[in-house]
Amino acid sequence: MATRGIILMNLGSPDSTEVKDVRKYLLEFLMDGRVIDYPYLARLLLVGGIIAPLRAPKSAEAYKKVWTKEGSPLVVLTKQLQQALQPFVAAPVEIAMRYGNPSMQQAYDNLLAKVPDLEEVIAIPLYPHYAMSSYETAVEHAKAVHAKNKYTFKLDFVKPFYSEPNYIHALAESIQPHLQQEYDQILFSYHGLPQRHMKKADPTGCHCLKVDNCCEVASPAHATCYRHQCWTTTQLIAGALQIPKEKVGFSFQSRLGREEWLKPYTAKRLEELPGEGVKKLIILCPAFVSDCLETLEEIAMEGKEEFLHAGGESYTVIPCLNTNPLWVNALTAWMNDYANGSTTMLL
């Protein structure tokens, strides 16, 4: 059998909540041409001259609200997932961040230190849904670091798992206990994307955001359609838990800049919902498998304030899967199926 290693890939966080570290992180993140996809010089002027310097102090304050003794929640929870998974798989597991630390190269080198005759690495981008700015950049970065260092081991990737039954089961079971309370709506809030990115990722050039109900009509575009994949996760969870259609909400959070992003915007919905009679809200963020700034600060703190201020009465946030044993089971099943010759979960 091949000598293997596994890498859990997540987005990454600043090294600390100091403004200089947050600025450095924002620069690395937003200078990624798959995130801010403007021509290099325009991107450099916008990100280096405006966004990173102006946003860093505000983001640093937000990070301070959620930072833990061990560091950023996203990185700490990804490490905890590594520790939870390791006992169930034969191959060593490392973690890597697309931006910041630990880097992809560190992860490869850690695996090589443990397995000098490493033949194959399976990278698992921890994003259920495909987006150029999350899944695709993680994959392309992993390939670029692999090529630059002339590593000889083979590199494979787990594909977006938005509809995979073990993942859906884990997510549904994590939601189920919260549905025992009285609620008016359960809002599935996904990280947003510029609408332009959706059209850019459409290989047909004529489907996404161009056809009525584009995400609900069959199309080859769905393999790279973020909105379709978010919609599918929502439908599968609502079906598994038999949540009535009128109690399911769907929105997109974390907008940046002036372009139009996917709608409806979560922040706007949180202001509108109480006026529509939704006083008791349950909210979750299935675009993330690990809690992070966007779930702990934007949704659990700011979002709650917005909703209650608009007249809402109760606001329950469902945590991300983090180290949920069923989620660990899902990852274990994919890795063990692969070790037994199945390539179903590979890109």
Ligand SMILES: C=CC1=C(C)c2cc3[nH]c(cc4nc(cc5[nH]c(cc1n2)c(C)c5CCC(=O)O)C(CCC(=O)O)=C4C)c(C)c3C=C
């Ligand atoms: C679900 C995956 C993600 C997609 C898609 C995504 C797109 C995207 N993000 C920005 C800008 C920012 N995102 C920020 C934080 C952040 N984003 C994701 C995931 C996705 N982003 C995560 C997990 C996090 C949290 C990181 C953490 O340390 O906890 C930030 C930084 C924080 C802030 O200043 O608000 C920015 C900026 C864009 C522009 C984009 C698509 C074009």
Ligand SMILES: [Fe+2]
């Ligand atoms: Fe983001």
Ligand SMILES: [Fe+2]
């Ligand atoms: Fe679509």
